[in-house]
Amino acid sequence: MNQSVLDEVAKAVREVTRCAPSVAIGPETTATDVPGWDSLAHVTILAKVEKRFGVRLSLAEIRGLKTVDDLVRVVTLKSRNGI
Amino acid sequence: MSNPVRVALLGSTTTEFIGRCLCDQLTSEMMTASDYHADYGRWFQESLFPSQAFHDFQPNVIYLHCPNLWERVPTHSNPEAACEELLESLVVAWQSLRTHFPEALIIQENFPDLGLRPFGFSNRGPIWGHARALARLNERLLEVADKKGNTLVHDASSICTRLGASHYFDSRRYFLFKVFESDFATSVLSHSLARLIVSHYRGPKKLLLVDLDNTLWGGEIGEIGVEGIELGPDTPTGEAFAAFQSYLRYLSKHGVVLGAVSKNDPQTALQGLTHPHSILHREDFAVFKAGWQPKADYIKEACTELRLSPDSCVFIDDSTFERAEVRARLPMVAVPELGEVEEFVSRLDELNYFGGSSATTAEDLGRTELYRMEGLRQAEVGKHATYMDFLKSLNARVKIEEVTEQNLTRVHQLVQKTNQFNMNGKRLSEQQILEILSKPGSWGVQAELSDKFGNAGKVSAVIMELTDRVYKVRSWVMSCRVLQRGLEWALLRVMLSICRERGVALQLENVDTSKNGRFREFLSAIPGFDPELDRFCLSYDTEITDYPIIVDHPESVVSNHESVCP
Numbered sequence: 196m197n198q199s200v201l202d203e204v205a206k207a208v209r210e211v212t213r214c215a216p217s218v219a220i221g222p223e224t225t226a227t228d229v230p231g232w233d234s235l236a237h238v239t240i241l242a243k244v245e246k247r248f249g250v251r252l253s254l255a256e257i258r259g260l261k262t263v264d265d266l267v268r269v270v271t272l273k274s275r276n277g278i
Numbered sequence: 279m280s281n282p283v284r285v286a287l288l289g290s291t292t293t294e295f296i297g298r299c300l301c302d303q304l305t306s307e308m309m310t311a312s313d314y315h316a317d318y319g320r321w322f323q324e325s326l327f328p329s330q331a332f333h334d335f336q337p338n339v340i341y342l343h344c345p346n347l348w349e350r351v352p353t354h355s356n357p358e359a360a361c362e363e364l365l366e367s368l369v370v371a372w373q374s375l376r377t378h379f380p381e382a383l384i385i386q387e388n389f390p391d392l393g394l395r396p397f398g399f400s401n402r403g404p405i406w407g408h409a410r411a412l413a414r415l416n417e418r419l420l421e422v423a424d425k426k427g428n429t430l431v432h433d434a435s436s437i438c439t440r441l442g443a444s445h446y447f448d449s450r451r452y453f454l455f456k457v458f459e460s461d462f463a464t465s466v467l468s469h470s471l472a473r474l475i476v477s478h479y480r481g482p483k484k485l486l487l488v489d490l491d492n493t494l495w496g497g498e499i500g501e502i503g504v505e506g507i508e509l510g511p512d513t514p515t516g517e518a519f520a521a522f523q524s525y526l527r528y529l530s531k532h533g534v535v536l537g538a539v540s541k542n543d544p545q546t547a548l549q550g551l552t553h554p555h556s557i558l559h560r561e562d563f564a565v566f567k568a569g570w571q572p573k574a575d576y577i578k579e580a581c582t583e584l585r586l587s588p589d590s591c592v593f594i595d596d597s598t599f600e601r602a603e604v605r606a607r608l609p610m611v612a613v614p615e616l617g618e619v620e621e622f623v624s625r626l627d628e629l630n631y632f633g634g635s636s637a638t639t640a641e642d643l644g645r646t647e648l649y650r651m652e653g654l655r656q657a658e659v660g661k662h663a664t665y666m667d668f669l670k671s672l673n674a675r676v677k678i679e680e681v682t683e684q685n686l687t688r689v690h691q692l693v694q695k696t697n698q699f700n701m702n703g704k705r706l707s708e709q710q711i712l713e714i715l716s717k718p719g720s721w722g723v724q725a726e727l728s729d730k731f732g733n734a735g736k737v738s739a740v741i742m743e744l745t746d747r748v749y750k751v752r753s754w755v756m757s758c759r760v761l762q763r764g765l766e767w768a769l770l771r772v773m774l775s776i777c778r779e780r781g782v783a784l785q786l787e788n789v790d791t792s793k794n795g796r797f798r799e800f801l802s803a804i805p806g807f808d809p810e811l812d813r814f815c816l817s818y819d820t821e822i823t824d825y826p827i828i829v830d831h832p833e834s835v836v837s838n839h840e841s842v843c844p
Contacts, residue, residue: 235292235455237455238295238455253450254450257454
């Protein structure tokens with residue numbers, strides 16, 4: 196688990212959904228766990244994370260995302276490979 | 279802050295991102311904005327059968343955003359029929375929306391060309407292939423929107439061309455989330471849409487004041503002389519200045535009033551316009567201010583002479599210092615950052631200051647000349663003992679014509695653009711004007727003013743509706759170019775004579791739009807005016823000042839000639 200990527204993803208989720216600080220965001224968190232994480236928020240969260248790490252996820256990669264950890268993994272892999 | 283803008287977005291794709299961005303843009307233009315979104319993909323149903331929430335929102339702008347609808351046209355077995363069918367569904371939607379929300383401005387987006395060319399980039403592609411299908415569809419959309427009136431077309435296709443299809447359309451976002459535009463395109467599209475809405479409410483900018491040295495040509499003419507300035511085909515920089523001049527000339531020929539503001543000796547400054555490669559000449563400028571005063575002073579003088587409000591003015595100068603001085607002293611003047619000369623045209627064009635919600639008219643084409651005539655007229659005032667003597671010397675004549683479907687364009691434009699002499703600030707659409715005029719006894723005229731200096735064009739319009747005991751003036755606008763020439767009083771006399779024929783009173787509205795001070799000054803000069811009342815009734819036999827203007831009108835406009843021809 197890459198903690199710094201996780202922190203950035205969690206930050207993006209909090210900024211976009213404006214969820215209460217009491218809502219925990221960890222590797223196992225899914226969109227349904229966070230109030231306000233709807234499809235529109237999802238678009239914005241992905242755009243923020245992509246911009247922050249300079250990566251672009253494919254359609255298939257986005258469809259494969261289930262948890263925060265899935266997003267952290269794909270971003271870590273892509274940013275390491277510079278894609 | 280002006281009145282709140284409530285924009286309803288009806289789309290065949292996701293509209294929330296455009297809505298959010300548009301509201302931010304409108305807020306930055308000092309407008310309070312809120313957005314409403316039809317449920318995803320339900321643009322047609324919501325147009326035909328607006329939901330309660332849509333009604334409750336009370337939109338004053340309705341934006342139809344259906345960028346993917348064209349897809350069915352080139353693949354259809356009968357593409358031409360598919361194109362017409364699509365347009366017909368848009369017309370049905372507009373008509374229904376107009377019935378449900380008669381006051382709202384309807385904006386239809388056209389169809390962006392994503393550059394799909396299955397048969398390559400030659401002119402050998404099929405007639406109804408992607409390229410031609412889209413070009414035809416967008417052309418037909420303009421025709422239909424013009425014919426059916428009251429629907430503005432927002433040119434998303436040009437934005438797509440400017441950004442490039444690959445930057446405009448984000449296929450991944452589209453297939454995943456049905457968001458058609460990329461983040462970047464959303465921002466550019468919303469900016470353009472905001473400019474359209476702002477210009478609808480506030481009127482487009484009218485006056486463009488430009489510096490000369492290093493703005494219209496390279497170098498300082500006072501130092502290097504006319505032969506030393508960089509302009510024209512001899513150098514790349516000279517070409518860039520010439521291209522900018524061409525762009526300004528195009529604007530001036532299509533209704534934008536051009537003026538020069540320069541820190542130079544006036545004779546030296548003028549020499550620049552005699553350069554063999556100068557595209558602009560002295561006669562292209564309605565005002566020419568050169569000297570050593572602060573530029574904000576010259577801008578104020580120019581606005582006063584042209585009777586234009588500084589908030590309808592754009593000022594262009596290469597000097598950071600001059601731009602800062604004008605911004606500080608005249609914050610209502612638009613002072614853009616245009617970068618280097620090679621970027622002047624594209625940056626000014628992107629800002630879309632002069633785009634409006636009405637079509638170009640004959641008056642637009644000669645506007646700089648009309649303002650130049652006004653300058654000559656002003657110079658004449660001092661030669662007469664009284665202002666009335668001056669007016670008499672003008673030999674003014676007003677030609678009054680009934681408003682019909684054929685001459686509606688100019689009337690509509692006047693209603694859309696006039697701020698200062700505007701009775702109630704209501705921007706009636708062509709459709710709404712025709713609806714009022716179709717009622718029995720209703721009366722609408724436009725007035726064309728001419729005098730010994732020339733023809734000022736069609737400068738005023740009045741729309742009146744007859745009710746039981748009064749003629750209600752629904753709209754009265756007059757171009758600020760012809761203020762204080764007695765035309766408003768001559769028209770009031772005509773209106774009263776119409777009332778006399780019917781034996782009814784005349785009702786004017788007393789509305790403060792924050793910009794119509796000139797109309798309110800006129801109102802307060804009418805005998806018996808009561809500033810406490812929102813509506814003010816005038817008896818048909820009210821005595822009003824007789825101004826030296828000859829009124830020409832056809833029999834159908836006023837049958838009682840005696841009362842209106844002094």
